[in-house]
Amino acid sequence: MPQTGNGSREQILQRVRDALTKPAAPPCVGPPRPIFALVGDLLERFQKECAITLTECTVTQGTESSREAITSILDSLPAGDFYIHDTPQLRSLIEGCTANRSVRWSSEGPPLETTQVSLTLAEGLVALTGSIVTSSGCGGRGASVVPDCHIVFATIDQLVPDLEAAMALIQQRGLPSKNSYVGLITGSSRTADIEKILVLGAHGPRRLAVVLQNR
Amino acid sequence: MAEVLQRIGLDVFFPEEQTCCGQPAFNSGQWQEALPVAERFVRVFATAETIVCPSGSCTAMVRSFYPELLANSPLRSDAEALARRVFEFSEFLVKVAKVTDVGADFPHTVTYHDSCHLLRELQLRTEPRILLRNVKNLELVEMLRSDECCGFGGVFSVKFGMISAAMSETKCGNIDATNVEFVTSCDSSCLLHIGGILKKTGSPVRPIHLASILAASPNSSTAARRVHS
Amino acid sequence: MTTAAQEFLRKADEKSFDLRHRKTIRQGIDSYESAHNKGKSRFSDWEAARDRCAQIKAEALSRLDQYLIQFEEVVTSRGGYVFWAANSEEARNYVLEVAKKNNIKTVVKSKSMVTEEIHLNPLLEKNGIEVWETDLGEYIVQLRNEPPYHIVTPAMHLNRSDIAKLFQEKIGGVQTNDPTQLVALARRKLRQAFFAGEMGISGANFLVADCGMIAINTNEGNGRLCTSLPRIHIAMAGIEKIIPHLQDLATLWPVLATAGTGQHLTTYCTLIGGARRNDEVDGPEQFHVVLLDNGRTELLDDTEQRDVLRCIRCGACLNACPIFRNVGGHTYGTTYQGPIGSVLTPHLRGLKEFNHLSFASSLCGACTEICPVRIDLHHHLLQNRRNAVNSGNRPWTERLAFSFWRWMMLSPRRFRFFGWLGRKLMKAVRMLGLSGTRLDPMYKWTKYRAAPDFPAQSFREMWMRNHAANR
Numbered sequence: 001m002p003q004t005g006n007g008s009r010e011q012i013l014q015r016v017r018d019a020l021t022k023p024a025a026p027p028c029v030g031p032p033r034p035i036f037a038l039v040g041d042l043l044e045r046f047q048k049e050c051a052i053t054l055t056e057c058t059v060t061q062g063t064e065s066s067r068e069a070i071t072s073i074l075d076s077l078p079a080g081d082f083y084i085h086d087t088p089q090l091r092s093l094i095e096g097c098t099a100n101r102s103v104r105w106s107s108e109g110p111p112l113e114t115t116q117v118s119l120t121l122a123e124g125l126v127a128l129t130g131s132i133v134t135s136s137g138c139g140g141r142g143a144s145v146v147p148d149c150h151i152v153f154a155t156i157d158q159l160v161p162d163l164e165a166a167m168a169l170i171q172q173r174g175l176p177s178k179n180s181y182v183g184l185i186t187g188s189s190r191t192a193d194i195e196k197i198l199v200l201g202a203h204g205p206r207r208l209a210v211v212l213q214n215r
Numbered sequence: 216m217a218e219v220l221q222r223i224g225l226d227v228f229f230p231e232e233q234t235c236c237g238q239p240a241f242n243s244g245q246w247q248e249a250l251p252v253a254e255r256f257v258r259v260f261a262t263a264e265t266i267v268c269p270s271g272s273c274t275a276m277v278r279s280f281y282p283e284l285l286a287n288s289p290l291r292s293d294a295e296a297l298a299r300r301v302f303e304f305s306e307f308l309v310k311v312a313k314v315t316d317v318g319a320d321f322p323h324t325v326t327y328h329d330s331c332h333l334l335r336e337l338q339l340r341t342e343p344r345i346l347l348r349n350v351k352n353l354e355l356v357e358m359l360r361s362d363e364c365c366g367f368g369g370v371f372s373v374k375f376g377m378i379s380a381a382m383s384e385t386k387c388g389n390i391d392a393t394n395v396e397f398v399t400s401c402d403s404s405c406l407l408h409i410g411g412i413l414k415k416t417g418s419p420v421r422p423i424h425l426a427s428i429l430a431a432s433p434n435s436s437t438a439a440r441r442v443h444s
Numbered sequence: 445m446t447t448a449a450q451e452f453l454r455k456a457d458e459k460s461f462d463l464r465h466r467k468t469i470r471q472g473i474d475s476y477e478s479a480h481n482k483g484k485s486r487f488s489d490w491e492a493a494r495d496r497c498a499q500i501k502a503e504a505l506s507r508l509d510q511y512l513i514q515f516e517e518v519v520t521s522r523g524g525y526v527f528w529a530a531n532s533e534e535a536r537n538y539v540l541e542v543a544k545k546n547n548i549k550t551v552v553k554s555k556s557m558v559t560e561e562i563h564l565n566p567l568l569e570k571n572g573i574e575v576w577e578t579d580l581g582e583y584i585v586q587l588r589n590e591p592p593y594h595i596v597t598p599a600m601h602l603n604r605s606d607i608a609k610l611f612q613e614k615i616g617g618v619q620t621n622d623p624t625q626l627v628a629l630a631r632r633k634l635r636q637a638f639f640a641g642e643m644g645i646s647g648a649n650f651l652v653a654d655c656g657m658i659a660i661n662t663n664e665g666n667g668r669l670c671t672s673l674p675r676i677h678i679a680m681a682g683i684e685k686i687i688p689h690l691q692d693l694a695t696l697w698p699v700l701a702t703a704g705t706g707q708h709l710t711t712y713c714t715l716i717g718g719a720r721r722n723d724e725v726d727g728p729e730q731f732h733v734v735l736l737d738n739g740r741t742e743l744l745d746d747t748e749q750r751d752v753l754r755c756i757r758c759g760a761c762l763n764a765c766p767i768f769r770n771v772g773g774h775t776y777g778t779t780y781q782g783p784i785g786s787v788l789t790p791h792l793r794g795l796k797e798f799n800h801l802s803f804a805s806s807l808c809g810a811c812t813e814i815c816p817v818r819i820d821l822h823h824h825l826l827q828n829r830r831n832a833v834n835s836g837n838r839p840w841t842e843r844l845a846f847s848f849w850r851w852m853m854l855s856p857r858r859f860r861f862f863g864w865l866g867r868k869l870m871k872a873v874r875m876l877g878l879s880g881t882r883l884d885p886m887y888k889w890t891k892y893r894a895a896p897d898f899p900a901q902s903f904r905e906m907w908m909r910n911h912a913a914n915r
Binding site for chain 2: 770771804808812828829830832843849850852853859907
Binding site for chain 3: 033052143162166170182202
C-alpha cells in the first residue's frame with residue numbers, strides 16, 4: 001500500500017462536498033445534436049484520413065499480397081532489429097519476410113533501443129480519424145513507440161466508423177480491465193515546436209504503416 | 216444619429232437629464248459606484264418606448280450587464296425590461312426599423328472596424344456592413360482582422376498604455392494597408408483611440424463614426440462637422 | 445502596487461514594442477488560426493461540440509467527490525497508488541519520497557503544467573535527481589533555464605536560429621538551422637534519457653472515472669516513452685481533470701486537439717490504468733496518481749466562477765488574446781498565462797498580489813468566444829476586478845476617483861459643467877503647447893497617441909440650440 005498513506009484525502013473530499021452544497025448555474029447550451037457528419041464508406045474515409053495524417057495505408061487482397069506489402073516496407077528501411085507482436089496470426093504472416101533482419105518476439109521481452117521496425121496487430125481502426133486502436137495486448141507498450149517504423153497489420157472488418165464506436169469497442173471488449181495501456185494512434189510521431197514547422201519522428205516512430213487486408 | 220432617425224420619419228427625443236450608463240466604474244470593478252449611476256439611467260429612460268444608442272459598448276452595458284449589476288436592486292425588473300428596449304444604432308435601423316438604405320451619400324473609401332462589445336456581446340457583424348454597402352458612392356474595403364480589438368478597453372488604455380498602444384499599432388497597420396480614406400466603427404471610444412495613433416503616426420486615414428457617414432448626403436450640412444479630425 | 449504588478453508593467457513595457465517578438469508571435473498565432481479554422485470545419489457542428497464538452501465538464505464538477513472516489517477505487521483495485529495532495533508542498537514531497545524510497549537518480553518528464561505549478565523540478569534537482577523534460581518545447585526552455593512561454597507551445601517565442609544556437613551551446617553536434625536536423629539532435633539526446641530514466645512523471649489531460657484510467661495526449665510520443673520505459677510512473681493532475689465516462693473522450697479528444705493545435709486528434713491519445721500486469725511484456729512496476737487540490741476546492745466553492753474548473757488547458761484563449769500576443773507569456777510571471785491565467789491565478793495564488801492580471805485586459809471577449817468548454821472568461825475578469833475592489837485590494841485613489849465620478853454622473857448639471865470644463869482645459873493645454881508633455885493632465889493618453897480634438901460644442905449644447913431654433 002501507499003508509502004505515506006493517501007495524504008489529505010478526507011480534507012479534500014470534505015472541501016469538495018461543502019462546496020457542492022451550493023449549486024452553480026449549468027452551462028447555457030442548445031439541444032443535443034450530432035457533432036460529426038455520418039461516415040459513409042469506412043475504407044474510403046480511413047484512407048483519406050491516413051493521407052492527411054501521413055499514415056501509409058496499403059490495402060491488400062490476401063495473405064500473399066500482405067506479405068509482399070510488409071516485405072516492401074522492410075526493404076525500404078535501413079538495417080536493424082525487427083520486433084514482432086507474438087501471435088499465431090503474425091507468426092504465420094511473416095514467414096519468409098524476415099530475411100536479413102534480427103527478429104525479437106514480444107514474448108522474449110520489450111523492444112531494445114536499437115529496434116528499427118516493429119509489427120503488431122491492432123484492436124481496431126477508426127475511419128473518422130484514420131486512427132488505430134491499440135493496447136499493451138498488441139505486443140506491449142514499447143512496440144508502437146520505440147522503433148523508427150511501426151507496421152500495423154489489420155483486416156477490414158476491424159474498421160469502426162467513429163470515436164464513439166471506438167470507445168464502445170474498448171469498453172465492450174473489456175480492454176481497460178485486461179490491459180494497463182490502451183490508446184489511439186493517429187499518424188507518426190511529430191512536432192511543430194520549431195517555428196510551427198511540422199517535423200516527423202520527434203521521439204516515436206517517423207513512419208506508421210498500416211497493411212489493411214481485405215478479407 | 217438623430218438626423219438619420221428623423222430622416223427615416225421617426226420622432227426623436229433626447230432626455231436632457233441623462234448622464235452615463237455607468238460602464239467606466241463597472242469595468243473597473245467599482246460596482247458600488249456604478250450601481251447608483253445605473254439605477255439613475257434606468258429611471259431616466261423608464262418611460263421611453265425605444266432607446267437608440269450610437270455606441271456598442273453602452274448598449275452592451277445595459278443589455279448584458281445591467282441584470283448582473285442590478286441583481287439586488289429594487290429596479291432589477293425595470294432594468295431587465297429596459298434591456299429589451301435598448302438598441303445600438305445600426306441594430307435598430309436594420310432589425311427594428313427594417314431600413315437598410317437611409318439615403319446617405321458618402322463618396323469615399325472606407326474600412327470598418329468591428330468593435331468588441333458590438334461584435335461579441337451584441338452579436339452584430341453584418342448590420343453595419345449592410346448599411347455601409349447601401350451608402351451611395353461609398354466603397355467598403357475590409358481590413359485584415361477587422362475583429363481584433365483596437366486596444367482601447369476603457370481605463371485599460373491608460374493603466375496599461377503600452378499594451379494598448381501596441382494593440383493599436385497592429386490595428387492601424389491593418390487599416391493603413393487598405394489605403395482607404397476613412398475608418399469607421401459603431402463606437403466613438405474605439406475611433407478616438409485609433410484616431411490618436413493614426414494621427415501620431417502621420418497616417419492620412421481619418422476616423423468617422425458610422426452615424427456620421429449615414430447622415431452624410433449632398434444636402435446635409437452637418438456631415439463635414441461630424442468628422443473626427 | 446505590489447511587486448508582481450510592478451514586474452508585470454515593467455516586462456510589458458519591454459515587450460510591447462519589441463517588434464521582433466511581435467513578429468515571431470504573430471507568425472505563430474497566424475499559423476494556429478489557420479489550422480484551428482480548418483480543424484473546426486471537420487466538425488459538422490462545432491458549437492454542438494462545445495456544448496457537449498461544457499456539459500461533460502459541468503457534470504463532472506457537479507459530482508466531483510463521487511467521481512474522484514470512483515476513479516480512486518478502480519485504480520487502487522489494480523494495485524495503483526492514489527495520493528491526495530492538499531497543496532504544492534504535499535505533492536512535491538510525495539514525489540520526492542517515492543523517488544528516494546526507490547533509489548531514483550534519473551527522471552524523465554512528459555509535459556505537465558501542474559508540475560510547473562508546484563515547482564517540482566527544483567526540489568528533485570536539489571536532492572541529486574537528474575530531471576529531463578522530454579517534450580521538445582519544454583526541453584528547449586529547460587536548457588534556457590526559463591519557464592514555459594505558453595501552456596501548449598512552450599518555445600513559441602524562439603525561432604530556429606535561437607534554437608540552433610542553444611543546441612550548439614548545450615548539446616553540441618552538427619551546426620544546423622534546419623528544423624528537421626534540430627529535432628533529430630534532440631531526439632538522439634533525449635532517447636538516451638528515456639532509456640536511462642528510472643522514473644517517468646507525467647501529467648494527465650483527463651482522469652476517467654468509470655474505467656480508472658488517466659488520459660495523456662502528445663504528438664511527439666514522449667508521453668508514451670515516459671510511461672513505458674522507466675520502472676516507476678507517477679501521474680499528477682488537478683482534481684478538476686476528472687471526467688465521468690470513457691465515452692466522453694469521443695468528444696473531448698477531438699475538441700482538445702482542434703482547440704489546441706487544429707489537429708483532428710493528437711497523435712498519441714494514451715490511456716493508462718496501472719502498472720504492467722503479470723502477463724504484459726513491458727511497462728512500469730509501480731503506478732502512482734497524485735490528485736492535486738492547491739486552491740481548486742476554493743474555486744469550486746465560488747459558484748460564480750466554478751466553470752473555470754472546466755478548463756482543459758487547450759491554450760486557445762492564449763492564442764486569441766490580443767494582450768498575450770503583444771506582451772507574450774513570460775510577462776505574466778505565472779505558471780498559467782493569458783486569459784485563463786489571469787482568471788485562475790488570483791484564486792490559486794491570491795487576489796491581493798495577482799488581481800492586476802485581471803485588470804490587464806481590454807475585455808474584448810475573444811477568449812470567451814474561442815473557449816471550447818464555454819468558460820465565461822472575460823466576465824470572470826470583471827468579477828475578479830469587483831472582488832479586488834470589494835476586498836480592499838485596489839489603491840484608495842481609485843475608489844476616490846470613482847466616488848468623484850459617481851458624484852458627477854448623478855447630476856446632469858455637474859455632468860455638463862465638468863464636460864465643459866474638461867474641454868476648455870484641454871484646449872488650454874493644447875494652446876500652451878503642453879500636449880504630450882508630463883505637464884499634460886492627459887499624459888498617460890498622449891504618451892502614445894495624439895490628443896483628440898474636442899468639439900466646440902457638446903451634443904447636448906447642439907441639440908438644445910437646434911431645438912430652440914425649431915421652436
